[in-house]
Amino acid sequence: MCSSSFDKGFVVWLTGLPGSGKTTIARGVSEFLKRKNYRVEVLDGDWVRKTISAGVGFTREERRQHLLRVAWISRLLARNGVVVLCSFVSPYRDVREEVRRIVEEETPFIEVYVKCSIEECIRRDPKGLYKRALRGEIKNMTGIDDPYEPPLKPDIIVDTENLSVEENIAIVIDKLREIGLID
Amino acid sequence: MCSSSFDKGFVVWLTGLPGSGKTTIARGVSEFLKRKNYRVEVLDGDWVRKTISAGVGFTREERRQHLLRVAWISRLLARNGVVVLCSFVSPYRDVREEVRRIVEEETPFIEVYVKCSIEECIRRDPKGLYKRALRGEIKNMTGIDDPYEPPLKPDIIVDTENLSVEENIAIVIDKLREIGLID
Numbered sequence: 001m002c003s004s005s006f007d008k009g010f011v012v013w014l015t016g017l018p019g020s021g022k023t024t025i026a027r028g029v030s031e032f033l034k035r036k037n038y039r040v041e042v043l044d045g046d047w048v049r050k051t052i053s054a055g056v057g058f059t060r061e062e063r064r065q066h067l068l069r070v071a072w073i074s075r076l077l078a079r080n081g082v083v084v085l086c087s088f089v090s091p092y093r094d095v096r097e098e099v100r101r102i103v104e105e106e107t108p109f110i111e112v113y114v115k116c117s118i119e120e121c122i123r124r125d126p127k128g129l130y131k132r133a134l135r136g137e138i139k140n141m142t143g144i145d146d147p148y149e150p151p152l153k154p155d156i157i158v159d160t161e162n163l164s165v166e167e168n169i170a171i172v173i174d175k176l177r178e179i180g181l182i183d
Numbered sequence: 184m185c186s187s188s189f190d191k192g193f194v195v196w197l198t199g200l201p202g203s204g205k206t207t208i209a210r211g212v213s214e215f216l217k218r219k220n221y222r223v224e225v226l227d228g229d230w231v232r233k234t235i236s237a238g239v240g241f242t243r244e245e246r247r248q249h250l251l252r253v254a255w256i257s258r259l260l261a262r263n264g265v266v267v268l269c270s271f272v273s274p275y276r277d278v279r280e281e282v283r284r285i286v287e288e289e290t291p292f293i294e295v296y297v298k299c300s301i302e303e304c305i306r307r308d309p310k311g312l313y314k315r316a317l318r319g320e321i322k323n324m325t326g327i328d329d330p331y332e333p334p335l336k337p338d339i340i341v342d343t344e345n346l347s348v349e350e351n352i353a354i355v356i357d358k359l360r361e362i363g364l365i366d
Contacts, residue, residue: 039264051252068237072234072235076260077263080260080263
């Protein structure tokens with residue numbers, strides 16, 4: 001077993017519009033940290049909806065419940081030494097603050113705002129969700145008929161419209177080093 | 184950070200009637216393993232209902248959803264080197280099998296049947312739940328108006344009616360050693 005049993009992990013929470021590139025950045029940071037022998041987990045909406053929140057919808061309260069669950073799970077993992085990269089639209093500022101309060105009772109919480117204009121996200125539309133929302137086939141789509149509230153004071157901002165994936169991954173890693181969370 | 188990043192944890196699932204002594208045994212095993220520097224988490228109904236399953240009721244399907252969530256979380260923790268002790272009535276055999284299938288895709292799963300007669304559990308009634316169920320104040324109480332299906336082939340059986348807490352904790356620990364999951 002691991003003898004250095006008092007290492008603490010931390011939680012990196014990536015928020016941004018659907019299609020802004022959150023999971024791509026999370027996976028890039030994860031690959032880097034795994035090469036450095038950190039224990040890392042990437043939690044994202046697809047995974048969570050397949051496992052712990054099967055059947056949960058997209059209303060404001062359902063999204064909230066869903067994210068608070070992720071907060072508790074991330075806290076559990078982080079207090080056992082895992083670096084947890086959470087990639088969720090998480091559109092509401094107050095819910096993100098609830099998430100932060102849950103996590104910060106035990107471990108550091110770093111909010112990353114993945115910035116990208118709605119026009120560019122609609123252009124990318126990796127899952128075809130914007131197209132369907134604009135046709136009225138799905139409701140409560142963030143950026144279309146549900147609001148996205150950008151963080152007021154994120155710990156890190158990455159701009160996926162004007163910088164490359166590699167540059168943005170480096171921004172996150174440099175900041176984690178600067179704060180002293182990684183070597 | 185922990186350099187031995189490939190250690191795997193495992194999941195010990197304690198099932199039994201309310202009041203049979205599951206959490207007491209889980210906590211005892213946890214204390215022992217922590218002294219040996221294992222990373223350990225005890226997940227039980229009270230904790231889970233306070234955090235990831237707030238507002239979930241006690242119908243058959245609600246209990247199932249609730250336990251499958253615990254299965255996924257335990258798997259996440261265990262694959263990151265944590266020993267997860269889960270203490271849940273988990274009354275239905277088929278749901279426990281679902282839980283086992285989820286966990287065993289990645290990490291070992293040990294089912295512990297915490298055996299105690301319903302008469303003795305009613306006598307102990309640590310949370311006063313049997314009293315309330317017998318008065319008809321709560322419904323779907325396992326052992327009263329909802330069935331408990333004992334495991335057919337548990338990995339470990341502990342008898343809390345005829346053996347002491349210490350003896351039962353030792354039975355679990357000895358078995359984990361015998362299987363080779365702990366040193």
